[in-house]
Amino acid sequence: MEPAVIVAAIGAVASIAASFLTARATTKANERRSDAEERVTLRQVEADAYKRARETYDGAMERMQAEILRQARQINSLQRQVARLNKQVREAGLVPVTSSEEEEP
Secondary structure (H helix, E strand, C coil): CCHHHHHHHHHHHHHHHHHHHHHHHHHHHHHHHHHHHHHHHHHHHHHHHHHHHHHHHHHHHHHHHHHHHHHHHHHHHHHHHHHHHHHHHHHCCCCCCCCCCCCCC
């Protein structure tokens, strides 16, 4: 066989091999990029979910604190009312009957 044909054949084989390797490397790079983009997207979704959960939690905590404060005010108001009623009972010459919370009605 002629040396020029052999050189051309080797060049063609090398060119095909280089094209194959380039295509394979490009495919792997695209897969890695796709995987990286999926991870970034997943992190963003998780961050958004965390943010929504945190906002829900914070809102629930604020509502509970407001309810606790409301109940504390109501308890104080009722305690003042009971104190006034006991004073009125004593001023009327009566003895107020008190019971502890453990006693059954």
